[in-house]
Amino acid sequence: MDSAQSLQSAHAGHTAHAAGALRASRTLRSLRSIKRRDNFTGYLFLLPCFAFFGVFLFYPLAKSVYLSFQITNPRGEVAAYAGLDNYASLFASGAAFLATLKATVLFTLYTVPAGIVIALVLAVMTHAKRPAMKAFQYAFSLPVVISAGTGAAIWILLFHPSAGMLNYFLGLLHLKPVFWLADPKWALVSVSMMTVWMNLGFNYIVLLGGLRGISDDIYDSLKLDGPGPFRSAFGVLIPLLSPTLFFLLIVSVIGAFQTFGQIHILTKGGPMDSTNVMVYRIYQEAFVNFRFGSGSAQALVLFAVILALTLAQFFWLEKKVHYQ
Amino acid sequence: MWKKRKWRRRTILGGLLALTMAFAAACGAEKAGTAAGEAPVDATNQTSPADAASAQPASAEPKAEPVKVVWWHSMSGELGKAIDHLVEEFNESHPDIQVEAAFQGSYDESLSKMKTAMGSGSGPSIVQVYEIGSRFMIDSKTITPIQKFIDEDRFDLSRLEENILGYYTFDGQLYSMPFNTSNPIMYYNKTLFKNAGLDPEKPPATFEEVKAAAQKLTKDGVYGASFALYGWFMEQLFAAQGKEYVDHGNGRDGLAEKSLLADDAGVKVMTWWKDLIDSKVMLNLGRATADTKKAFVAGQVAMTLDSTAALRGIVDGVGGKFEVGTAFLPRPEGAADGGVIVGGASLYILNDRPEAEQKAAWAFIKFLASPEQQAYWNVNSGYFPITKAAYEQDLVKENMKKFPQFQTAVDQLHRTKLNNATKGAVMGVFPEARQIVEGAMEEVVNGAKSPKDALTAAQVQITAKIGDYNKTVK
Numbered sequence: 001m002d003s004a005q006s007l008q009s010a011h012a013g014h015t016a017h018a019a020g021a022l023r024a025s026r027t028l029r030s031l032r033s034i035k036r037r038d039n040f041t042g043y044l045f046l047l048p049c050f051a052f053f054g055v056f057l058f059y060p061l062a063k064s065v066y067l068s069f070q071i072t073n074p075r076g077e078v079a080a081y082a083g084l085d086n087y088a089s090l091f092a093s094g095a096a097f098l099a100t101l102k103a104t105v106l107f108t109l110y111t112v113p114a115g116i117v118i119a120l121v122l123a124v125m126t127h128a129k130r131p132a133m134k135a136f137q138y139a140f141s142l143p144v145v146i147s148a149g150t151g152a153a154i155w156i157l158l159f160h161p162s163a164g165m166l167n168y169f170l171g172l173l174h175l176k177p178v179f180w181l182a183d184p185k186w187a188l189v190s191v192s193m194m195t196v197w198m199n200l201g202f203n204y205i206v207l208l209g210g211l212r213g214i215s216d217d218i219y220d221s222l223k224l225d226g227p228g229p230f231r232s233a234f235g236v237l238i239p240l241l242s243p244t245l246f247f248l249l250i251v252s253v254i255g256a257f258q259t260f261g262q263i264h265i266l267t268k269g270g271p272m273d274s275t276n277v278m279v280y281r282i283y284q285e286a287f288v289n290f291r292f293g294s295g296s297a298q299a300l301v302l303f304a305v306i307l308a309l310t311l312a313q314f315f316w317l318e319k320k321v322h323y324q
Numbered sequence: 325m326w327k328k329r330k331w332r333r334r335t336i337l338g339g340l341l342a343l344t345m346a347f348a349a350a351c352g353a354e355k356a357g358t359a360a361g362e363a364p365v366d367a368t369n370q371t372s373p374a375d376a377a378s379a380q381p382a383s384a385e386p387k388a389e390p391v392k393v394v395w396w397h398s399m400s401g402e403l404g405k406a407i408d409h410l411v412e413e414f415n416e417s418h419p420d421i422q423v424e425a426a427f428q429g430s431y432d433e434s435l436s437k438m439k440t441a442m443g444s445g446s447g448p449s450i451v452q453v454y455e456i457g458s459r460f461m462i463d464s465k466t467i468t469p470i471q472k473f474i475d476e477d478r479f480d481l482s483r484l485e486e487n488i489l490g491y492y493t494f495d496g497q498l499y500s501m502p503f504n505t506s507n508p509i510m511y512y513n514k515t516l517f518k519n520a521g522l523d524p525e526k527p528p529a530t531f532e533e534v535k536a537a538a539q540k541l542t543k544d545g546v547y548g549a550s551f552a553l554y555g556w557f558m559e560q561l562f563a564a565q566g567k568e569y570v571d572h573g574n575g576r577d578g579l580a581e582k583s584l585l586a587d588d589a590g591v592k593v594m595t596w597w598k599d600l601i602d603s604k605v606m607l608n609l610g611r612a613t614a615d616t617k618k619a620f621v622a623g624q625v626a627m628t629l630d631s632t633a634a635l636r637g638i639v640d641g642v643g644g645k646f647e648v649g650t651a652f653l654p655r656p657e658g659a660a661d662g663g664v665i666v667g668g669a670s671l672y673i674l675n676d677r678p679e680a681e682q683k684a685a686w687a688f689i690k691f692l693a694s695p696e697q698q699a700y701w702n703v704n705s706g707y708f709p710i711t712k713a714a715y716e717q718d719l720v721k722e723n724m725k726k727f728p729q730f731q732t733a734v735d736q737l738h739r740t741k742l743n744n745a746t747k748g749a750v751m752g753v754f755p756e757a758r759q760i761v762e763g764a765m766e767e768v769v770n771g772a773k774s775p776k777d778a779l780t781a782a783q784v785q786i787t788a789k790i791g792d793y794n795k796t797v798k
Contacts, residue, residue: 073796074752075439075464161609162619182610184770270611271553271766287436289756 068296076290086297096273103188104277108256110192111199116248118196119203120241124233127211137208144201148261155194156181156266184274187267191275194262199255203248210244211237242321250313257306278302390422391684394448397425398434398669399504399705406704414691421684431457431669432755442466442676449677449685452503454669455491456754459575461672462499463752463797468675471497473686484693487737488710490747491666494576500670501689504707506633507664508560508653509733515646516541516626527651531596534627534654538605541626548605549627550620551597552613553765555758557629558585559665561593563746564655566662570790575750579794583786585761586779592656594768594775601769608769611762617641629653631667632733633706639727650732663740665748668707706730708737752793757786 068086073079090097119140126136143151158165159180167177180190214237222232238245260279263269269276269284278298286295399407404427411425428434431454441447443466453461461467474481481489481498488502514524520540528534538548551557562569567589570580584590600606609615613630620628621641630638639648653664671692673685691697698709699717714720715734724730740746751757764782767773773781 074460074793075442079796160615160618162607162624163622179608179610182608182615184766184772268611270763272763272770272772284759288432288759289753290436290439 064296064299067292068294068300070293072290072292074290076292082293086294087301090294090297090301099273100276100278100281103273103275104257106188107192107195107259107275107277108253110189111195111256112249112252114192115196115199115203115252116245119200119207119248120238120245122200123204123207123211124237127208140204141201141208143198144205146198146201148198149265151194151198152262152265155197155262159190159266181267182271184272187271187274191262191266194266195256195259198262199252203252206244206248207241210241213244214240239322240324243323246313246317246321249317250310253309253313254306257302257309278305388420390420391680393421393423393450393681393685393688395423395425395450395452395671395685395688396428396434396438396448397452398428398431398454399452400427403705406701409704410692410697410701413697414688418687418691421687423688435460435755439464442674445676447674447676449674449681450689451672451674452669453500453672455665455667455748456758458492458494458500458670459750459752459754462494466675467499467672468682469497469499470501470671470673470686470689471499473673473683473689474498477686477690479690483712484710485708485712485737487740487742487746488666488708490742492670494750500672501693502666502668502670502710503692504633504701504705505666505668505710506631506707507667507733507737508557508629509632509635509736510627510629510651510653511620511634511638512627512649512651513620513623513625513646514649516546516623517649520626524647524649527649528627529652529654530657531592531654532657535596535600535603535605538600538627539603542605546623547607547619547625549600550607550609550616550625551629552609552616553611553762553769554613554629555761555765556667558590558593558761558765559749559758560653561655562589563665563748564653564659564662565589565592566660566741566743566745568745569749570751574744574747576744576747579797580749580751580790581787581794583757583783583790585764585783585786586776590779591775594765594779596656597765598768598771598775611766632708632730633668635727635729635733636706639729648729650729652732652736661741663742663746664736665746666737708734751790752797753786753789756789760785760789 067078069082069084070078071080071082071085122136122140126133126140146154161167161177161179161182164180166180170177178186181187218236218240222236227235257277258279259277260283263275263277263280264283267275269280279302282295282298282302285291285298395411397404397407407425411423414423415421426448428437431452434451435453435457438447438451438453442464473479484502485505488505489498491505492498492500492502510527512527517524517527517537520537520543522537522540528537534549541548559569567584567587568574569584571582571584572578572580574580597606601608607619607625609619613634616625616628617630617634617638619625620630621638623646635650642648655662671689673682673689675682677685692701693711695709695711695713695717698711698714699719701707702709702714703719703723709715709720760782764773764778767778768775772778
């Protein structure tokens with residue numbers, strides 16, 4: 001406080017002298033100092049945020065870079081320097097790592113397009129501001145409040161091979177029961193189905209917001225000019241929605257690459273590693289087997305993959321986005 | 325000038341605001357950390373007894389603070405309630421000790437937390453670890469062997485079950501006290517047996533008999549059997565044939581170096597398993613015993629394998645729908661004498677706690693081993709009593725009358741000949757090895773690999789993991 005006061009009085013003295021020939025340069029200097037202090041205040045406001053990111057993001061990131069060059073003992077303590085061994089064995093393991101990568105990419109392909117398209121269809125059908133639509137809007141956005149854990153717990157009951165509802169319905173249609181989670185051919189599809197449903201709420205809300213953001217004039221002129229529902233959707237609404245769709249795509253792809261909860265509860269990566277996506281493998285390596293070294297190495301590879309994918313999407317797709 | 329002053333005030337206000345926020349955030353984080361990580365540790369316990377004595381000079385009547393003992397366990401639901409009851413009984417009868425039981429999630433989750441807490445001083449006094457974590461706990465050098473307290477106290481070990489002691493005795497001493505023990509039995513639906521023209525009092529005992537029975541039982545949408553792809557069953561089926569799972573006397577004559585998974589014993593098991601599936605008399609429901617149990621209780625499969633600890637849940641779940649029978653684990657015809665391995669978990673005392681606390685922990689463990697408590701625990705959990713005298717308790721006798729099926733489990737345990745095969749394998753990477761075995765079982769069942777190929781690949785993988793582990797503990 002003392003220093004603040006003296007600063008204040010010193011400053012008051014300065015401004016009292018502010019007259020005459022030096023005025024021009026003085027103004028310049030004080031402008032500069034204002035700017036400097038402006039920046040200072042800005043950083044002060046950012047400080048809590050930086051502190052948070054520092055503790056929960058930058059420090060762990062730096063630590064996993066460090067750990068990726070080490071070998072840890074069964075208690076997870078650093079035992080020896082490994083150099084690039086962790087990365088080398090990751091790529092040398094070939095088949096196992098590729099299987100994980102394949103499961104992750106397939107999972108993304110199964111969930112992202114389906115999740116966005118279904119949400120888009122539902123949003124286009126129900127975005128009108130009519131009271132009857134409220135019920136649909138409520139129902140379709142509901143999954144957003146359900147966590148991966150709860151959602152998976154619900155679906156594990158539906159998927160149960162002998163007592164589950166899905167196979168009961170198949171039975172009514174005289175179809176053979178499907179071993180949703182126990183059959184390696186089906187497990188990833190089953191987990192994807194559950195994920196599409198779970199992401200639907202978020203996708204739907206975002207797209208509904210996007211549709212609501214389009215000016216009423218456009219809807220009015222669509223009504224007047226009278227193109228069919230397909231033309232109005234593909235010719236007008238979707239191009240106008242493209243920033244929203246682009247955002248959803250980026251977020252969904254990142255989300256799909258980071259999926260963990262439902263895998264952990266539904267399949268634990270099995271059967272035969274068919275649902276062993278990258279994050280799950282990292283979890284097993286680091287927190288089940290306590291090999292933080294190779295776990296960290298894999299986490300950094302995943303980081304690089306996601307970064308590259310996101311940059312690629314910005315590079316290729318953003319050109320097609322229509323910003324109003 | 326006016327502008328500048330206002331601006332300055334803003335700077336100061338802003339700075340203060342930012343500082344307050346940072347401080348609040350830091351506090352919040354700290355609180356969350358204590359709540360999640362090290363919940364039940366009492367600060368007063370961390371001072372050694374000597375400190376406590378000097379802090380409280382010998383007054384006429386020293387106000388003795390009860391020693392606090394924290395117990396991390398993995399018993400949820402009904403079992404958790406039984407644990408709370410035991411702890412309450414103890415605290416009431418021992419005013420100088422205060423035990424606090426804290427549920428830490430599944431065995432795997434709890435062990436992960438334990439690994440993080442080791443040596444940090446923020447861990448528990450007692451931790452419950454599953455049987456396959458034994459080698460790791462010993463090698464971690466963070467525990468005080470229970471044998472030390474047994475010797476000091478001249479605790480009579482002969483009152484405990486030999487078979488259970490057999491599992492937990494390593495290099496001639498007990499590192500932990502067995503607490504909850506179980507083994508796998510075969511559950512079968514007596515009503516379906518009758519309907520299929522089979523003798524409900526003569527359950528199949530060999531692999532071949534299981535197949536023959538399953539063929540008769542499979543009809544009208546009912547499958548003869550469904551066994552979960554659970555690594556524990558593989559380990560047990562090795563022991564049932566009297567065969568060892570790893571080298572060096574099953575890891576009991578020295579650190580294991582090689583997995584024996586692809587030996588004849590393993591190939592026999594998986595060939596039988598695959599044959600049952602290919603003949604369409606066994607339903608594959610994946611790795612979870614919860615799923616096979618559900619199907620059995622619903623009357624959709626006639627035979628299943630599960631832990632003895634599942635008995636109560638199965639009998640209660642079935643209600644009066646059909647009669648539940650229990651049988652020994654099947655083995656291949658003409659297999660050598662074997663038996664079952666003790667499963668379950670034991671209790672370790674951590675060596676980073678003050679001595680007074682460790683002694684108090686031992687007092688509690690001794691209490692848990694007493695016949696009365698073991699009787700209560702057996703009746704309410706379905707785990708075996710570890711103390712032989714518990715069978716003489718009325719509570720246990722009544723329970724046997726109510727659940728006569730439990731007798732099978734007791735007989736199976738008592739009829740097991742104790743040798744390295746039935747004492748069970750020991751290796752530091754057991755939890756991981758079990759995952760690998762389950763992966764191989766899936767490969768066989770789904771037809772991706774032949775039994776021999778799948779097991780050989782898994783054996784190579786496990787042997788490599790054992791090698792890595794041994795390097796870090798030698």
